[in-house]
Amino acid sequence: KAGVTQTPRYLIKTRGQQVTLSCSPISGHRSVSWYQQTPGQGLQFLFEYFSETQRNKGNFPGRFSGRQFSNSRSEMNVSTLELGDSALYLCASSLALGHEQFFGPGTRLTVL
C-alpha cells in the first residue's frame, strides 16, 4: 500500500506570494492533518480534516487555510507569505479521527 505522498517536496517562494501544498493520504484513510515543523518551534499542529470538514485547528493566523476533497486528498494554502513561514510542512493521514497517524515526507518551503 502506498504511503502518504506530498507535493511538491521542495518549494522556494518570495515574501507576499501565496503557496498551495498538496497531500494524498493512504488509500482508505479519511482523516488528514497538517503540521508545521521549524527548528525553533518544533512540530506544531495546523489543522485536521475528516470527511471534507475541518475538525480541529491550531493557533495559526488566517493566512493558513486548508481543505479536503471528496477523495480525501487535502491541500493547504498559505497566503501573503512571510519569512517566518519557512518550514517543513508535514501531512499525516489516518483511517479516522483518533487513529494512528501516518506521516508523509513533508514539503520544505523556503520563503526569501
Added chain:
Amino acid sequence: DAKTTQPNSMESNEEEPVHLPCNHSTISGTDYIHWYRQLPSQGPEYVIHGLTSNVNNRMASLAIAEDRKSSTLILHRATLRDAAVYYCILRDVGSNYKLTFGKGTLLTVNP
C-alpha cells in the same frame, strides 16, 4: 491542553534496554498517551499508545503509572536505527483528537 514533560536528550548503548520517561501531571480522563518518533530527515512515525493499562507491540512497550501522571516508553534492545527524537503526546478524545507535540527526547544510541 494537557502538557507533557520529557528530558531533552538521552543516551543508550546498542542492544541495551532504553527507558524514555514522560510526565503528564495534568492528564485528563479522556487523554490517550501516544508516542511517536522522528528519525533524521523523515516524518514522525507512530510507536505506541495507551490509556490506562500497559501496552506492548513489536516496536516497544508502554508502561503507564497507576495515577496516569507519568509513563515510560521502553525499547527492549536499542539498535542504531532507534536513534531519533521521541515524542510523548496526549491525545484528548473528548476534544477532537488533536495531537500536540512537545520538544521530545533526542535519543542517541552508541555502538
